[in-house]
Amino acid sequence: MSGAWLYEHNVDNSARFVLGTVGANPLICVGVNPSTAAPGDPDLTVSKVMGFAERNGFDSWVMLNLYPQRSTDPRGMHLVHEPALQEENEQHIAALLDGRPLTLLGAWGELIATRSYLPQLLAGIVAVTDASDCEWVSIGDLLKSGHPRHPSRAGYALPLQRLDVTGYLRAIGV
Numbered sequence: 001m002s003g004a005w006l007y008e009h010n011v012d013n014s015a016r017f018v019l020g021t022v023g024a025n026p027l028i029c030v031g032v033n034p035s036t037a038a039p040g041d042p043d044l045t046v047s048k049v050m051g052f053a054e055r056n057g058f059d060s061w062v063m064l065n066l067y068p069q070r071s072t073d074p075r076g077m078h079l080v081h082e083p084a085l086q087e088e089n090e091q092h093i094a095a096l097l098d099g100r101p102l103t104l105l106g107a108w109g110e111l112i113a114t115r116s117y118l119p120q121l122l123a124g125i126v127a128v129t130d131a132s133d134c135e136w137v138s139i140g141d142l143l144k145s146g147h148p149r150h151p152s153r154a155g156y157a158l159p160l161q162r163l164d165v166t167g168y169l170r171a172i173g174v
Contacts, residue, residue: 005039006062008092015068015085017092019046023060027053028096028104028134029151030125031065032111032118035072045107048151052105052139056160064093066108066121074114081117086124094128101133106163109150110143112172119174126165136163146171 008018016034020026029049037043042050046063053061068089071077112118129136138148140158148163 003060006096007039010068010088014070015088016065016070017068017089018062018064018096020062021060023058025058026060026062026102027056027058028062028064028102029107030104030122031063031150032074032108032114033065033067033077034063034070036070037063044152045150048154049105049107051156052151052154052160055156058103062096064096064125065089066112066118066125067115068092074111077115079115081115081121086121089121090124090128093125094131097129097132097134099132101135103160104129104134104136105151105160106136106138106148106165106168107151108148109153110145110147111150112147119169119172122165123169123174126169136165137161138163142168 004022006018006020009016019037035043037046049061067077068085069077137160139154140149142148
């Protein structure tokens with residue numbers, strides 16, 4: 001699953017919008033926020049996404065996030081989101097999808113509760129992905145808390161299964 005890299009970030013690399021590999025059938029993972037991963041230098045989360053993509057018949061993978069601000073700990077993200085970053089993130093996602101009905105992996109775990117603005121940012125991303133008729137999946141069943149599992153805490157034996165992301169948003173009050 002090697003190939004050309006996708007790497008879209010802002011000028012000072014304090015925000016990353018897209019990281020992945022080029023392919024016709026990518027598994028597109030949506031996490032909370034980017035950490036240190038870069039082309040050729042995956043972190044644990046990206047390594048697990050790569051493994052799930054390969055084991056489930058995808059020819060490539062892409063890592064997106066609810067909020068593009070780089071932080072090694074989600075508690076280091078802005079206390080109030082920057083609308084310009086949100087808008088730029090959604091523009092990158094729309095350009096990546098380009099109207100294609102791709103598979104998106106909900107992979108934020110309980111980290112979505114780290115910042116109060118994250119559920120609303122997810123709703124904006126879902127609106128973008130709905131325009132392309134994308135399918136959402138999760139790794140195994142939802143957690144007891146009702147959130148989709150984070151890849152770094154998931155075993156490869158767990159299947160990818162349909163995620164009703166609209167129902168999920170309703171359940172968390174968005």
